[in-house]
Amino acid sequence: MADYNMHVLVCGGTGCKASESEQIKNNFKKYLSELGLADEVQVITTGCFGFCEKGPIVKILPDNTFYTQVTPKDVWEIVEEHIVKGRKVKHLLYKDPKNDHLIPDATGMDFYKKQIRIALRNCGFINPENVEEYIARDGYAALGTCLSEKTPEEVIQVVKDSGLRGRGGGGFPTGLKWELTRKAAGDQKYVVCNADEGDPGAFMDRSILEGDPHSVIEAMAICGYCVGADKGLVYIRAEYPLAIQRLKVAINQAKEYGLLGTDILGTGFHFDIELKYGAGAFVCGEETALIHSMEGLRGEPTVKPPFPAESGYLGKPTNVNNVETFANIPVIINKGAAWFSAIGTEKSKGTKVFALAGNINNVGLIEVPMGTTLREVIYDIGGGIKDGKEFKSVQTGGPSGGCLTKDFLDVPIDYDNLLKAGSMMGSGGMIVMDEGDCMVSIAKFYLEFTLEESCGKCTPCRIGNKRLHEILDKITSGKGTREDLDRLRILGNVIKDTSLCGLGQTSPNPVLSTLDNFMDEYLAHVDEHKCPAGQCKKLLHYSIDDEKCTGCTLCFRNCPVGAISGEKRSPHYIDQSLCIKCGVCLEKCKFGAVLIR
Amino acid sequence: MTKIKTLADLKRIRDEVQSKIKLREQGDKPDKLVQIKVSMATCGIASGAKETMTYLIDELEHQGIDAVVTQTGCMGYCFAEPTIELTIPGKEPVVYGHVGKEKALEIIEKHIKLGEMVDGIIPVSYKTIDE
Incomplete structure (x- = not known):
């Protein structure tokens, strides 16, 4: 059995692999066995270090040396100098950009770590179905502190000072929202957690609820204490079954431990949480639509004001925050507003x-x-x-x-x-x-999504987006004109200015931003009827190269619409009027004779 | 479970659980155990984390190795699911990516039994709130 006393970790992330990290690893192994050290020093490939700019990365344990931009040629020097003689190779050490100091020891040095986990602090650390593991990581300590040592006004002030803004997208200052709900008159108030994450490709909120449900529960209770609500509601989409299950387990555990329910921690504060399921409509991420959906009505937005803080769920003052916003709250209370606001930019903290x-x-x-x-x-x-x-x-x-x-x-x-x-x-x-993505198609894809998700209440969104989509469809079919581009812009701006809610007001953004940033691609589609990325099927043109075609008949036999003709052993031909541009011929041809443009 | 009645109670429970976990991790006691956390968010499960977890539990038991295998949430490494975190008592935790059955067995045979790390470690690339 080998008795390793030193480890060489070579980054095998894709970026480093592209710059010969494989060769670096092999060189290490080769030199080490030449020196008879193979049983003492182990060479390991790791995943990405997250510092690809300075890759390939090599880290040596146990002395925590972090070498950057290592080439296969440098390996001998590292082996001879560092591993054999114990002297660090200075020119490969990372230089701190702030003061040009070489960093010889990466222990506790996080210079290369670009991420800070606050909202995700417990995701991947604790068992989400075990409340004690949450408590061990200071869970519910923030709630305890707020209830026993702080007035609601003081807590709101901390949240305000932290500079936390809504993470659902709007960026409204969270502390201010709480204050508005606190000041609103009403015998009954509500705290709502918006877990209706609907963006295609987004899963932040789901991961938090699945990995650390108690952080959201704790924050909702704190919010309830601040705004004067004894009831919390989580609006979550039914297509998140695991998140729902873990939330349920967490709520039950919190109740069992007396961290939810009546007279929490003996302070006389009551708070309960109930789940409300959404059917997965994008518009219900908008707070007024969300509230209507919870009330059992159609998920349609209404004009603000009145804001939910004045008149929300069942007409009562309601504070709506997103999952990620809530997940930040316990840390802000535990660590203080100054700690939180030291992270981030001037106007966006954390x-x-x-x-x-x-x-x-x-x-x-x-x-x-x-x-x-x-x-x-x-x-x-x-x-x-x-x-x-x-x-x-x-x-x-x-x-x-x-x-x-x-x-x-x-x-x-x-x-x-x-x-x-x-x-x-x-x-x-x-x-x-x-480079392989067509920006016109991308704009069309997103518009298709909003078109489907539009609730249909206001005309600009319902009809305007439909028209926008038709124009984009025309362009990607090669039938667009320059006038269509002007129409896209005018119509897009009208929809933006006149729609009722956030969905309509932002739905033309993908179109307008691609018009601004990728005009050349739009022009190629309308002027030359070409798709530079080769994504718009209808603009593709398949043909057969006479010189390369051997007449093997493979394309002819595989064409699903019989658009290819030709004799055995003589060049074949594609009938453009029949071709559906499915690309089967291109895929099947063994001689590279099918041309695409 | 009796209800937690005061902030002091809460702190006491926190300290108790913390020391329990510390014992488990540092292994000062004879009951030192290997600890494995399997990332089990929807995405991890879709990539086979449940199979990996079942396999780990069965194989460790089969080989008579005392270990605690628990589930946890998303570690964020979607490109390398299923992911697990392995803690050998007294050592820093190590995260492995792409842990299917084969990799799981390699980890048991080499890392857990012989203390040799194997390929596929994912370096921690973030700071925590305590740093």
């Missing part, structure tokens, strides 16, 4: 959870401080674009957001900067697209 998806290497759930740039998120944490392709665009804010180009990669992420850039924070979906 962190934001993003569901990072699309054509990216490390798809995942991440939490970064406000002010982190899109580049850091995509290239360092996300590990860059899949298959070494070129980055094209990043979509933030889901169907209500916009598509940003590489010119925006260095924008620090916060509510205001993203709005300025023509997109929005939204609830935290982030979808990365590469």
